[in-house]
Amino acid sequence: MTSTPTPPIASEDSLTTQGASGGPRPVKKLSRLEKRAIAAKGKLSSPWASGIAILLAILWTVPTVGLLVTSFRPQIDILSSGWWTTLRDPEFTLSNYEQALYGSSANLATYFVNSIVITLPAVVIPITLALLASYAFAWIDFKGRSILFVAVFALQIVPIQITLIPLLRQYVQWDIAGTFWTVWLSHSIFALPLAIFLLHNFMKDIPPSLVEAARVDGAGHVKIFFRVLLPLLVPAIASFAIFQFLWVWNDLLVGLTFANPDSRPLTVAVADLAGSRGGDWHLLTAGAFISMIVPLVVFLALQRYFVRGLLAGSVKG
Amino acid sequence: MxxxxxxxxxxxxxxxxxxxxxxxxxxxxxxxxxxxxxxxxxxxxxxxxxxxxxxxxxxxxxxxxxxxxxxxSFFDNRSVEFIGFDNYVQAFTQDQFQIVLRNTAIWVIVVPVAATIIGLIYAVLVDRTRFEKLAKALIFIPMAISMVGASIIWKFVYEFRPDQGNIQQIGLLNQVVVWLGFEPQQFLIGQPANTFFLIAVMIWIQTGFAMTILSAAIKAIPDDIVEAARLDGLKGVQMFRFITVPSIRPALIVVLTTIAMGTLKVFDIVRTMTGGQFGTSVVANEFYTQSFRMNNIGLGAALAVILFVLVIPLVIYNVRQLRISEEIR
Incomplete structure (x- = not known):
């Protein structure tokens, strides 16, 4: 699962900019990659190929654009004509968002806060725990290490469904059911196997000589972890953090199971809206976009890390 | 306190x-x-x-x-009486659950195959073109949003208005259908096609993932192989068939199995778009319904275990393929 190659990502930027300069190139020996880029350019000049590519790009974009445009149209317009007619007589309003955020039927502002409150600890806690555990798996020699690691690795595939009811019962027994604490705890637990596995892979890539040198200097494991490894792992941590952030923010099942009506996240509230007020497209479109805006911004700003995380371990489901 | x-x-x-x-x-x-x-x-x-x-x-x-x-999963719905495999028998024999199992099978086969094929084609088409970054981001964006959001986006695309008088379609797909001269359809209600309209949403989400992994794999194909093939006169589709696809075979398998595993557990889409009605339910959704709505704890547990058991062969296949490809290297 880790054998997916990572290195090409770094060269991506240099490649994409090369094609842009169509003019006469300075006379010099072309690098291999440049040659390949030129050779590949012929491909898209085939009208069929570019036609298919453009068609796919449109198919993948138009539904989202439709939602976005609709969310700004007045309620009456939404129900009487398609969003693609907006160009004829454009009329936009923010009242859908106002109603979705603060109206009594949706009140998504509350759940927006909940989503933030749920997500931050649910990212920080599993990453910290996983960092420590993966350090031990990578650099502390202890008995039963490989068996434990394989066990943790294998637990990645356990569908969280199988844990929900007994966990919920336990929370009820402790009298904390429905609180944020259960949501934080559950998200942290479910994230751990993948987090340990991924971070362990990054940890292993660090040259042993660095760790050895620190050890010779008399540093204990805690010092080695903080002084030597942590600074080198920042990009890996960022990759996983974004991954986990999007996973928690977009999660429905955990929120639905463990949160109560006061602590539930945006996804649960919006899904509820879709079930109970399925025809209220002014609320639904605005609500859906409110729930999408944060992950979209995070994704667009940090795409590079996200892709790296995806390539490093593509197993979470 | x-x-x-x-x-x-x-x-x-x-x-x-x-x-x-x-x-x-x-x-x-x-x-x-x-x-x-x-x-x-x-x-x-x-x-x-x-x-x-x-x-x-x-x-x-x-x-x-x-x-x-x-x-x-071996106990009755109040978790009191031991009933052996009765829950499993029920899950595999009752008509209602057979539809659920059939739907799950359709999902797990169609989504990975379709998403991988589309992702692969797209990755090859935009590879090293001027618009590569933008083109990839467009396909990739659905990965970043929640399945709930994606479901609402597509529910709106499928929205149906009865075909009478001045009523205009507000769902894009039905408008296209009307433009083509047909009657508008209730896409999410008509069985068994509705399952495929739900599946389309998952394909829409997963294609970006397939494309990203496969694109990286394509870029990692050694230059000399591509060069040698070109000298041998391979072009376009042939190059794709004989060089690209075999070279990225390990990545293809990772993508297929990973998407299959994700698809097996998909629940958000079915729940948000149809609530599992009209014969669209899948195992993950049925688990939720039985466990939390119907209070059928035993049956719900059995469904969760079935979900778990179904994942195992996928993982074994995945690991074995990885091992083979590592040995070759």
Missing amino acids: DWWKYADTPLEKFGLMFLAIALFVIVMGVILVAVDRPKRVPRWLVTLGFVGPALLFITFGLVIPGVRTIYQ
Whole structure:
């Protein structure tokens, strides 16, 4: 699962900019990659190929654009004509968002806060725990290490469904059911196997000589972890953090199971809206976009890390 | 003393959040400081300090509940009476659940295959073109949004208005159907096609993932192979068929199995778009319905176990393929 190659990502930027300069190139020996880029350019000049590519790009974009445009149209317009007619007589309003955020039927502002409150600890806690555990798996020699690691690795595939009811019962027994604490705890637990596995892979890539040198200097494991490894792992941590952030923010099942009506996240509230007020497209479109805006911004700003995380371990489901 | 359990105002909620993080940092800090004495603390204690908390979480939250659920799946819906395999028999023989199993099978086959094919074609088409970055981002964006959001986006695309008088279609797909001169359809209600309209949403989400992984794999194909093939006169489709696809075979398998595993557990789309009605339910959704709506704990547990068992062959296949490809290297 880790054998997916990572290195090409770094060269991506240099490649994409090369094609842009169509003019006469300075006379010099072309690098291999440049040659390949030129050779590949012929491909898209085939009208069929570019036609298919453009068609796919449109198919993948138009539904989202439709939602976005609709969310700004007045309620009456939404129900009487398609969003693609907006160009004829454009009329936009923010009242859908106002109603979705603060109206009594949706009140998504509350759940927006909940989503933030749920997500931050649910990212920080599993990453910290996983960092420590993966350090031990990578650099502390202890008995039963490989068996434990394989066990943790294998637990990645356990569908969280199988844990929900007994966990919920336990929370009820402790009298904390429905609180944020259960949501934080559950998200942290479910994230751990993948987090340990991924971070362990990054940890292993660090040259042993660095760790050895620190050890010779008399540093204990805690010092080695903080002084030597942590600074080198920042990009890996960022990759996983974004991954986990999007996973928690977009999660429905955990929120639905463990949160109560006061602590539930945006996804649960919006899904509820879709079930109970399925025809209220002014609320639904605005609500859906409110729930999408944060992950979209995070994704667009940090795409590079996200892709790296995806390539490093593509197993979470 | 319930203030730490329930928070009402945003301020209280954020306060609670920072309290939780602070508590966590303090506990972990104490553990680490305690084991940070290389000479005096025995090594097993240091090890425990590092792996202990994570293992505790995993044991408490994954291992024990998992075993309990397996145990419960052999009991009746009140978890009192032992009934052997009755829940499983029910899940495999009743008509209602056979539809669920059939749908799950369709999902698990169609989504990975379609998403991988589309992702691969797109990755090849935009590879090293001027618009590569933008083109990829467009396909990739659905990965970033929630399945709930995606479901609403597509529910709106499928929206139906009866075909009478001045009523205009507001769903894009039905408008296209009308433009083409046909009657508008209730896409989410007509069986069995509705399952495929739900599947389209998952394909829409997963294609970006397939494309990203496969695109990286394509870029990693060694230059000399491509060069040699070109000298041999391979072009376009031939190059794709004989060089690209075989070279990225391991990545293809990872993508197929990963998407299949994700698809097996998909629940958000079905729940948001149809609620599992009109014969669209899948195992993951049925698990939720039985466990939390119908209070059929035993049957719900059996469905969860079935979900777990279905994942295993996929993982074994995945691991075995990885091993083979590593041996070749």
